[in-house]
Amino acid sequence: MRNNSRRMMALTATAAAATLALAACGNGNGDGLDDPPPVPGQEDEGNGDENGDANGDGGTLAELQEAGSISVGFAGEEPYSYTDDSGELTGATIALHREVFAAMGIETVDGTEVDWDALIPGLNAGRFDAISAGMSILPERCEQASFSNPEIMYTTAFMVPEGNPNDLHDMQDVEEAGVTFAAMNGAVEESYAQALGIDLMTVNTPQDGMDAVVSGRADVYALTGISLRAMAENNPDQPVEVTEAFEAVVDGEIQVGAGATVFRDADTDLLDAYNEAAAEIIGDPAEFERVLGPFGFTEAERPTDEVSTEMLCEGDLPTVEE
Structure with missing residues (x-):
């Protein structure tokens, strides 16, 4: 859950990302009967689809x-999107996608697992149609692909040896201690370490990060708090603990963490329809809890109107109160 740091000022009120409403057309039969509710993104075939291509x-x-x-790309990070012991695709973002895409008239969600830093390249290469990984909305990523409206808010936590011998609780503690910091290759925590000049070790999977701490090759492994808590709960015999989650501060700016579904830039029809359908769940606390609650997500992880995709793509982050 989010931890309201004593150093953090309130977020400047920012207009929420506008959900693009698609036209609700009649059935075109001219029979005077009431039309059924449209499937989000489904245009009247008789009128054509302005989002279609030149053909x-x-x-x-x-x-x-x-x-x-x-087909969605995922990186095997619990509890966002992963395969369980039986090989079934599951996780909070997968549960959300099954509901949202079904509302759009797409009944089946198939998954392709790749390394984290291969998600956007794989999307743009056509290996899959969307990214289901709770990916952070960052300016450099927005230049490569299109993000939906925010779906998950999250903060960073540390996995450290039992007893937290270096007394690490935030990025400034790591910077001052001069310890070895592990982060997943391509994850937002990697960028925090690079910006702060921290001794960085990159890993390919969450399991690799925990192994680095257990073996002593890294003093701390950073990831979203909800992911690290799930790992610790699933590995009770490992000599590690997870710190309280926090909002990272880099160069005086609070690193607001918001995850979203990612689409190719050309697929505006898919993105617009997705935003419309997803709003029915993200905008309703009870629905958010019903769909994502079984994976440990609570109201603290549900986005509010204070954070928008446009804001995060522009890097418009709040600053620390002096």
């Missing part, structure tokens, strides 16, 4: 609706 087809959304399935 006049319905675009990626229509193709996926016709196929009845969508």
Whole structure:
């Protein structure tokens, strides 16, 4: 959960990202009967789809609706998106996607697991249609792909040896202690360490990070608090503990963490329909708890109107109160 640091000022009120409403068209039969509620993103076929390509087809959304399935890329990070012991694709973002895509007329969600830093390249190469990993919305990532409205708020925590021998609780503690800091390759925590000039070790998976701490190759492993808590609970025999979550501060700016679903820039039809359908869950506390609650997410992780995709893509972050 988010920890309201004593150093943090309130977020400047920022207009929430506007959800692009798609036209609700009639059935075009001219029979005077009431039309059924439209599937989000489903245009009246008689009027065409302005999001289609130059050849006049319905675009990626229509193709996926016709196929009845969508492929998502994931990095195997619990509790966001991973395969369980039986090999079944599961996790909070997968649960969200199954609900949202079903509301869009896409019944099946298939997964392709890749390393974290291969998610956006794999998306743009067409290996899958969206990224289901709770990926942080960062300016450099927004230059490579399109993010949905925020879906998950999160903060950073540390996995450290039992007893926390170096007394590490935030990024400034790590900077001052001069210890070896492990972060997942391509994850936001890596960028924190690079910006602060911290001795950095990159790992490919969350398990690699825990192994680095247990073996003594790293003094601390950083990841989202909810992920590290899940790892610790699933590995009770490992001599590690997880610190209280915090909002990282880098160069005087609070690093607001918000995750979202990622799409190719060209797939505006898919992104717009997704935002519309997802708002029914993200905007409703009871629905958010119903869908993501089983994976440990609470109201503390539900986004509010104070943070928008536009704000995070522009790097418009709040500063620390002096």
